[in-house]
Amino acid sequence: MWTLKRYPFVWLLPALLPVALVTLYPVGHALWTSLHSVMLLFPGEPFVGLENYTRVVTSNYFAVALRNSATFTALAAPAVVAIGVSLALFLRRRFFGRTMVRSIVLLPWVLPGAISAVLWTWVFHPSFGLLNWVLLEIGILDRSVSFLASPWLAFISVLVAHVWTQIPFAVVLTMASLAAIHPETMEAARLDSRSSWKRFRFVIFPEIKPMVVVLLIYNALMAFTSYDLVYAMTGGGPGTATTLLAFQIWRESFSMYDFGAGAAVAFIVVVISALLIIAITRALPSDLFGDR
Amino acid sequence: MHRRSAFDLSVAALVLLFTGGPIFLALYGSIVPDRILLDPDVSILDVGPNLESYRYIFTGELPATYSEGRANRRMISDAARQVPGSLWNSIRIALAAMVLNIVLGAPAAFMFARYTFPAKRLSFMFLILSPLVPAVALLVPIYMTMQALGLVGSIWGIILVHTARTLPFTVLILSVFFRRLPAELFEAARLDRCNSFQSFLRIAVPLALPSIGATGLFAFMLSYSEYMFSLVLSGEAQSRTVSVVMAALARNTDVSWNLLNTGIFIAIIPTLIVVVVIWRFVVEGLLKGGVNG
Numbered sequence: 052m053w054t055l056k057r058y059p060f061v062w063l064l065p066a067l068l069p070v071a072l073v074t075l076y077p078v079g080h081a082l083w084t085s086l087h088s089v090m091l092l093f094p095g096e097p098f099v100g101l102e103n104y105t106r107v108v109t110s111n112y113f114a115v116a117l118r119n120s121a122t123f124t125a126l127a128a129p130a131v132v133a134i135g136v137s138l139a140l141f142l143r144r145r146f147f148g149r150t151m152v153r154s155i156v157l158l159p160w161v162l163p164g165a166i167s168a169v170l171w172t173w174v175f176h177p178s179f180g181l182l183n184w185v186l187l188e189i190g191i192l193d194r195s196v197s198f199l200a201s202p203w204l205a206f207i208s209v210l211v212a213h214v215w216t217q218i219p220f221a222v223v224l225t226m227a228s229l230a231a232i233h234p235e236t237m238e239a240a241r242l243d244s245r246s247s248w249k250r251f252r253f254v255i256f257p258e259i260k261p262m263v264v265v266l267l268i269y270n271a272l273m274a275f276t277s278y279d280l281v282y283a284m285t286g287g288g289p290g291t292a293t294t295l296l297a298f299q300i301w302r303e304s305f306s307m308y309d310f311g312a313g314a315a316v317a318f319i320v321v322v323i324s325a326l327l328i329i330a331i332t333r334a335l336p337s338d339l340f341g342d343r
Numbered sequence: 344m345h346r347r348s349a350f351d352l353s354v355a356a357l358v359l360l361f362t363g364g365p366i367f368l369a370l371y372g373s374i375v376p377d378r379i380l381l382d383p384d385v386s387i388l389d390v391g392p393n394l395e396s397y398r399y400i401f402t403g404e405l406p407a408t409y410s411e412g413r414a415n416r417r418m419i420s421d422a423a424r425q426v427p428g429s430l431w432n433s434i435r436i437a438l439a440a441m442v443l444n445i446v447l448g449a450p451a452a453f454m455f456a457r458y459t460f461p462a463k464r465l466s467f468m469f470l471i472l473s474p475l476v477p478a479v480a481l482l483v484p485i486y487m488t489m490q491a492l493g494l495v496g497s498i499w500g501i502i503l504v505h506t507a508r509t510l511p512f513t514v515l516i517l518s519v520f521f522r523r524l525p526a527e528l529f530e531a532a533r534l535d536r537c538n539s540f541q542s543f544l545r546i547a548v549p550l551a552l553p554s555i556g557a558t559g560l561f562a563f564m565l566s567y568s569e570y571m572f573s574l575v576l577s578g579e580a581q582s583r584t585v586s587v588v589m590a591a592l593a594r595n596t597d598v599s600w601n602l603l604n605t606g607i608f609i610a611i612i613p614t615l616i617v618v619v620v621i622w623r624f625v626v627e628g629l630l631k632g633g634v635n636g
Contacts, residue, residue, distance in 0.1 A: 059458065065447040067466060067469070069510060073503075073508060077481040078476050081484060141358075144351060146348060147355075153622075157618050159362055161610075162568065162610075163568045163569075163570055165593045166610070169603065170366070170369060174368070215365075227556075228523075231523050297479070300477055304482075310483070
């Protein structure tokens, strides 16, 4: 690590400027909105202090939405990373049809969220759904189940669809960081240990750990802030079973036209996401931030 | 050895079923008219595949089933005919976002990975924390910013927003990759009087090219599947992206399953080709050359 005193910002500004353009003023504007009463139906935007925040926190949906979001993130992010890493390891092996499988794995990636939602709605459809048909044929079920109408099945269905859309990211980045491992390291590991679990635990995992941490952070953020699958598959229902906190930002702003409350939910989400990131980097220390 | 390859094949089959299953459903739905699709007594084997909805999307010629007397003409939608054009927009936008992400992000990532400098922690924290604010909350102010720049209604506004929203992740991922390159190489370069720009361009970039390719792919797909900003920034029909058109088609409950699935399938194929080409030639092709040694 060398010190560069002169002109580091010539290198950084190309990246920092566009990010600043979509961050500084927009975030300031959103913060301002969260402290004012901004409603489409009532003209004038009086300063209300933290009233939006207290109203949101004490509202009837907040506790449920927070719990749903927390469960969703706690299940989705580790699931995506675990499945992604296992798949990436599996795809390094030689087997018949490997090339095809490697391309098919990328498929969920090429679909916009709205389309993934449509496809999964079709899989879970009570009368024409693929899943019902398969389970009926095998004989596990004796009549069809409406997956999206029962509270916890709906939650699981949205979770499965979400994990499905995020897996290719994890696979691609894990494969790239597996490939960056020095071949001699792998060779030495093969000679030292016959147990493939031990090889993974003591040789491969430490090598890909920074990427795993990045993936966990990214996926925790995605799970905590995405709402498009919920919007398209269940609309937050049945009841409040799939109501996520991020979905409430949309609902407050663009369904109730209470932009102040929407922005307040957004900043509550920001604080929780920041805590999540800190927790993940504390739990899995790696030289991610270049301190060493 | 046989047991192991049987295990591999069954895992591969499971992977195929899970990742590809819903998309094979779309393929099936696109070649079977709704009438037959929703009828449990008739199967595709009785009637054979039907490609009329594909013909409609590309030429505008109505499928025969919709010209019959009692047919519900509302089940066909003009939005479906926007799919090929929007696909072209999406691919241009996503490729531009990918190139910009690499060109703008790689130097910054290299700085963060290899050097210490004043305000390093501050600027890194700024990058990492900026994507925390959910996009929904920034929709209105970002729209206003783009309007002030005169970029609403063109693909350039969408490219700019996609690039800026993806850059923090690109920089983070690339700096992880750059830090993994052996430090001795850069020390040798320094002894050979390479300045930092030369050691970036001549050593770091060629060595990390597969990783850069994978990161570019990541930026490409984030841009390609983004919906909300594309929707509000696209304005008129000619700069709409495929995610916007497909969402309109999917939310229009009148549109027939057959037509929707045809749209989905047309939207998938070219993108899958782009992704597989980048993956094969940039990421894997270079790995075989053993440049990571």
